[in-house]
Amino acid sequence: MSRESILKAVKANKPDALALPNIDLSVFDEDINLVDRFKENIEFVGGRLLELNGLDHLDTEIKRLYPEAQKIVSCTKQSGLGTVSVSKETDPHTLEDIDLAIIKGSIAVAENGAVWVSDEDMFVRALPFITNDLILVVPKNAVYLHMHEVFEVISKREKTFGTFISGPSKTADIEQCLVVGAHGAISLTVVLY
Amino acid sequence: MAHAEAATKFNKNEAKVNWHDKALWFVRQKRDRQAHKIQGWEHLRDYASALKANVLSNLDTYLIQFEENAKKNGINVHWAANAEEHNKIVHGILQKHNAKKIVKSKSMLTEECHLNPYLEANDIEVIDTDLGERIVQLAKESPSHIVLPAIHKTKEEVDELFQEHLGTQPSGGNPEYLTREARKHLRNKFLKADAAITGVNFAVADTGGFVVCTNEGNADMGAHLANVHIACMGMEKLIPQEKHLGVFLRLLARSATGQPITTYSSYFNKPEEGKEMHIVIVDNGRTEQLSREDFRRSLHCIRCGACMNTCPIYRRSGGHSYDATIPGPIGSILSPGKDLTKHSSLPFASTLCGSCSDVCPVKINIHEQLYKWRQIIVKDVPQPFVKKTVMKAAGSVLAKPKTYDFVGKTARFMLKNTPKSIINSKVNTWGHARDLPEVKGDNFEEWYKKRQKNE
Numbered sequence: 321m322s323r324e325s326i327l328k329a330v331k332a333n334k335p336d337a338l339a340l341p342n343i344d345l346s347v348f349d350e351d352i353n354l355v356d357r358f359k360e361n362i363e364f365v366g367g368r369l370l371e372l373n374g375l376d377h378l379d380t381e382i383k384r385l386y387p388e389a390q391k392i393v394s395c396t397k398q399s400g401l402g403t404v405s406v407s408k409e410t411d412p413h414t415l416e417d418i419d420l421a422i423i424k425g426s427i428a429v430a431e432n433g434a435v436w437v438s439d440e441d442m443f444v445r446a447l448p449f450i451t452n453d454l455i456l457v458v459p460k461n462a463v464y465l466h467m468h469e470v471f472e473v474i475s476k477r478e479k480t481f482g483t484f485i486s487g488p489s490k491t492a493d494i495e496q497c498l499v500v501g502a503h504g505a506i507s508l509t510v511v512l513y
Numbered sequence: 514m515a516h517a518e519a520a521t522k523f524n525k526n527e528a529k530v531n532w533h534d535k536a537l538w539f540v541r542q543k544r545d546r547q548a549h550k551i552q553g554w555e556h557l558r559d560y561a562s563a564l565k566a567n568v569l570s571n572l573d574t575y576l577i578q579f580e581e582n583a584k585k586n587g588i589n590v591h592w593a594a595n596a597e598e599h600n601k602i603v604h605g606i607l608q609k610h611n612a613k614k615i616v617k618s619k620s621m622l623t624e625e626c627h628l629n630p631y632l633e634a635n636d637i638e639v640i641d642t643d644l645g646e647r648i649v650q651l652a653k654e655s656p657s658h659i660v661l662p663a664i665h666k667t668k669e670e671v672d673e674l675f676q677e678h679l680g681t682q683p684s685g686g687n688p689e690y691l692t693r694e695a696r697k698h699l700r701n702k703f704l705k706a707d708a709a710i711t712g713v714n715f716a717v718a719d720t721g722g723f724v725v726c727t728n729e730g731n732a733d734m735g736a737h738l739a740n741v742h743i744a745c746m747g748m749e750k751l752i753p754q755e756k757h758l759g760v761f762l763r764l765l766a767r768s769a770t771g772q773p774i775t776t777y778s779s780y781f782n783k784p785e786e787g788k789e790m791h792i793v794i795v796d797n798g799r800t801e802q803l804s805r806e807d808f809r810r811s812l813h814c815i816r817c818g819a820c821m822n823t824c825p826i827y828r829r830s831g832g833h834s835y836d837a838t839i840p841g842p843i844g845s846i847l848s849p850g851k852d853l854t855k856h857s858s859l860p861f862a863s864t865l866c867g868s869c870s871d872v873c874p875v876k877i878n879i880h881e882q883l884y885k886w887r888q889i890i891v892k893d894v895p896q897p898f899v900k901k902t903v904m905k906a907a908g909s910v911l912a913k914p915k916t917y918d919f920v921g922k923t924a925r926f927m928l929k930n931t932p933k934s935i936i937n938s939k940v941n942t943w944g945h946a947r948d949l950p951e952v953k954g955d956n957f958e959e960w961y962k963k964r965q966k967n968e
């Protein structure tokens with residue numbers, strides 16, 4: 321392995337030390353309605369926002385939005401619609417024909433419409449990607465202005481895997497025509513309650 | 514082939530060139546809209562640039578810190594001095610697992626190392642899973658853009674390729690239909706893959722984790738289904754701390770495609786229970802670039818492609834005319850560092866308008882570096898006769914850096930006194946569509962300073 325020789329060459333070639341900048345977060349401050357901004361952005365990226373007052377009618381709303389869904393994984397007690405149960409031990413290949421996954425999102429980001437989904441909330445890492453449609457359920461008080469705040473909030477988590485999901489999967493690789501539904505979920509609904 | 518010659522070929526199909534030009538300019542405009550929308554955009558660029566400068570000045574320490582933390586989390590770390598070693602390491606891991614079917618998401622580094630042909634020669638199937646990359650793979654071509662790999666292909670061409678390779682029906686190039694078919698085709702590949710290879714957008718020194726960004730979800734589909742995940746990264750992908758991801762994730766997609774963030778930004782810290790994760794850290798000429806004071810800032814690059822989308826030359830000459838893995842303005846700085854003779858025409862494939870430096874999210878002084886390469890090339894590389902004649906008088910002056918006063922005077926003299934008959938003679942490809950800039954007694958140094966201020 322070339323580890324030593326690479327490190328030696330880097331040491332010899334690097335410029336004089338330059339200080340780490342101190343990031344003044346106040347320059348990014350904005351006084352806005354966080355939910356409004358989140359909504360604007362999630363719609364811009366092709367997702368849908370469903371605002372609910374509490375979760376009493378969550379399942380009714382999901383059934384209304386996805387009436388065809390048969391194979392449903394619910395990773396949260398908030399919904400009782402699950403028909404396929406999944407645990408850490410589930411082989412992800414068996415999730416290939418899942419119609420709908422319902423997963424808790426711990427944080428929503430106003431500036432870009434993204435939701436942070438952590439390993440423990442998705443059970444199997446492949447799930448939010450391999451499912452045909454995806455629902456992320458996020459509490460309203462977990463909407464933050466920008467990514468700087470978000471990284472502060474998640475800094476204490478157990479670091480395994482997590483992903484920011486902003487809208488359904490998409491591509492524009494054929495003549496720049498936007499097509500929703502590339503390899504990941506074909507639709508995304510974020511429920512804010 | 515020199516850039517101008519290759520560009521001439523691309524320009525034979527005028528309609529296609531016009532489309533290419535406009536499509537990329539549209540992406541540039543989308544970038545502007547996103548950039549102007551958020552509070553403190555210019556501060557973000559300043560911070561990103563300062564962070565990258567800090568990384569380069571402590572690169573060895575950060576690399577060691579990153580390795581230590583990654584290992585603590587059960588990630589295997591490998592080091593490759595060059596492309597060959599990188600390919601051998603990847604092959605070795607695959608051999609250990611008897612992996613024969615591989616899915617790979619976008620990674621310019623593996624393009625740079627020519628990993629696919631290497632693995633294929635060893636009887637391993639490598640499927641590029643980004644739709645654009647799959648298209649160019651089926652066409653047996655290389656990506657012409659680092660973010661939009663198949664931007665040079667028309668939908669009709671994709672239609673034909675898919676008919677031939679995926680058995681699709683003729684659709685006249687219906688993007689929805691073709692994308693759906695690609696989804697089916699690639700889903701099958703994901704499910705059967707023995708191992709997944711991904712690139713790395715950011716590697717975080719203080720956690721040992723790394724972030725991979727895609728819109729399609731292909732990196733995640735590959736990495737979470739296969740038992741082995743190999744992530745390949747150029748060593749400049751490091752950032753100091755996790756919180757700095759805030760800065761870079763805000764800049765990347767906005768600069769690249771005018772999205773507020775990519776659909777998926779996945780942050781890998783630990784392999785999933787029962788699975789294996791590897792990181793290959795690659796040098797391949799980067800330490801050499803680090804040693805060049807004038808050019809080391811090119812290592813700030815986060816591969817967003819904004820400098821390509823904005824470049825009037827790139828838009829009208831196409832990525833393939835650069836004959837390099839990374840095309841466009843940034844490629845024209847990186848490539849001469851690898852092979853000065855082969856790529857000596859690239860720093861001249863620019864108007865030095867400075868638009869690339871204006872949009873670059875990490876504030877690389879791209880056009881100034883292009884200008885610096887020109888000075889070196891004029892001195893070191895044998896020039897074609899005509900260019901030499903044009904440059905000769907200036908040559909001795911241009912070769913001496915930091916004497917802009919003198920250069921200025923000479924340039925003015927040169928531009929005023931070089932006869933058009935030489936500039937536009939047959940052998941000088943550049944001259945055909947381009948007269949030398951008009952000089953109105955404007956001081957060169959002032960002009961150059963103005964450009965710099967435009968940053």
Ligand code: SF4
Binds near residue numbers: 869875
């Ligand atoms: S040089 Fe700057 S603008 Fe060009 S790809 Fe790299 S980061 Fe983007």
